[in-house]
Amino acid sequence: MADSKVHRSFHPTPRTLMGPGPSDVHPRVLAAMAQPTIGHLDPEFIGLMEDIKSLLRYAFKTQNTLTLPLSAPGSAGMEAAFANLIEPGDKVVVCINGVFGMRMAENVRRMRGELVTIEDDWGTQVDPQKLRDTLAAHADTKVVAFVHAETSTGVCSDVAALCTIAREAGCLSIVDSVTALGGIELCVDAWQADVVYSGTQKCLSCPPGISLITFSDAAAERVKARNTAVQSWFLDLSLLMAYWQGDGGRTYHHTAPVNAMYGLHEALLMLHEEGLENAWQRHRAMHDLLFAGLTDLGLNFVVDAAYRLPQLNVVSVPEGVSEADVRTQLLEEFNLEIGAGLGVFAGKVWRIGLMGYAARAENVKLCVSSLQNLL
């Protein structure tokens, strides 16, 4: 095929990433990923896999055996949760208060589950009472699914409360913690959440591309007891575990993304070095700094402080200001990326992330001073 186009090596302009993700990647993680590729069955790589699983258990605060990275982005983590837990005809209650709850509902449809939805307004939490009422009306529900940290709205829902309601109704829970892990409290075992997934590109200071998932024993039992094959071969937990398990030989499934795993390992190691609780505290402190700075500029935060995510700040665009123009100017003049609104928030808000390595004082100062300059 003739190709007359001139192609050149790509060299990105370094940016400060304060959108909804990806967030700033730590230089240690970038350096780790540039190390020579080794075989995915190399004893050294198998040792790395073990260490990643151990560090993931630390990050999720769980002792779940089935805790592993998946070789695809966060949305594949979501699909893996639904594909493995749900069989055709299973009734699933999905709590929707933003884009990612809607995506969960779509996953249930694709798995041919029987979908029941609960809706809460964008910018508010999932209402525990609505879940209680819905489960009372749908006693045959098998799974309850909801989003911990809604990336589209900046809202934190009460995982412990919702998991308790689900469990008391005899349901397993699926929790989307993509934007939560490493940034705010997440205690998988203490909260008795059943399937929790996350991603690398938010509060872990790591590039996008890998999802992280953990299954409680009850969830693992449900997967084992399936009557039908998991729809996806690539995301079939039983095959994945045969590849990722530590005891004895590993069964080839796919080829793990070796260099991405180097990066994930370094990012998890850094979280371990900092300490999970310290990382949560840092995200909170940086949020307080950003809140003070933006409030001084007269900007309003959309989400109530009681359930506002510190790591994802949704701010109203002032009247008469072009939402998109400001973002473009921030990118072009300050190399600073912030996020646009999605769905009902499109054109009305900015989403300002403070995630992982991006959650540091110089970023907050850059963001506040740049916005001051433009507004």
Place this chain on the structure above:
Amino acid sequence: MADSKVHRSFHPTPRTLMGPGPSDVHPRVLAAMAQPTIGHLDPEFIGLMEDIKSLLRYAFKTQNTLTLPLSAPGSAGMEAAFANLIEPGDKVVVCINGVFGMRMAENVRRMRGELVTIEDDWGTQVDPQKLRDTLAAHADTKVVAFVHAETSTGVCSDVAALCTIAREAGCLSIVDSVTALGGIELCVDAWQADVVYSGTQKCLSCPPGISLITFSDAAAERVKARNTAVQSWFLDLSLLMAYWQGDGGRTYHHTAPVNAMYGLHEALLMLHEEGLENAWQRHRAMHDLLFAGLTDLGLNFVVDAAYRLPQLNVVSVPEGVSEADVRTQLLEEFNLEIGAGLGVFAGKVWRIGLMGYAARAENVKLCVSSLQNLL
């Protein structure tokens, strides 16, 4: 969760990768991946996406509009091909002559297609006459699937012939070219193949983690005309194209693995600089060198020269030699990785890859001299 284990940064021992993949990654690709992460909606990243699509069309020798990378490894590329093309009840003929044909058959089952298999012995090609006969007996077949370069056996099948037979029977074709792309002739348009997928970790000198896929217009029409939703949200082509398309705004689907795309771009650029035909020639020349060297050592090649893959050499383990011990010694004493046999070949053969950056004279010499040393 208490975690008393000591965790440290991971620094792999550099290896020479001459197994079935991943193969040696070029230093330029590793350096590209270590560049700062930018946003997946950044105008610079969107420019990169366009250039990757253009370079992919060059590599596949196609003008197919629907040519794109998928944010997951080669096995997800396989699943994407079957998930998008097949609807429940569709009759699919899968030609099996190794592990990856078996995996294709499993994909048809998971998509609830009606599976018809044709089997050929491991180490031999897919037999065009068997396909012709099978399609004559199953006139309602919709799709024919087979493997171009069988990684488990080192066999190259005749893609042009098999695609012609499929087309003449009114079927679309799915071709697994994971180990072929960049290493041996592959002419998607000239051969009128419908869906062809590949991976980054074989002949492209790039780490594992991304699959590459192209759909002919006829295949794209079939996807558009589906009566049922694609089972996988993550791999749904219509959603992926809305994210990857060039015209106008992009619709958010998932977050692309930004740094992996830097690496893929650099790898495709290097293939373009070398020239596709030159790359094929290099793989052939390195194979000839390896063949001469190993034959001198008295080793026998399992696959007939007429359809032997130059980039994946399957060699019988001499009698009285421990297959696994030799591989372990190669790794420990020479930092050289070669592959074991799979399935019916387990314990009986070694698989020696000469793929991408690994297909160079110093690697061949290292492999031959190391084996000479040990045997």
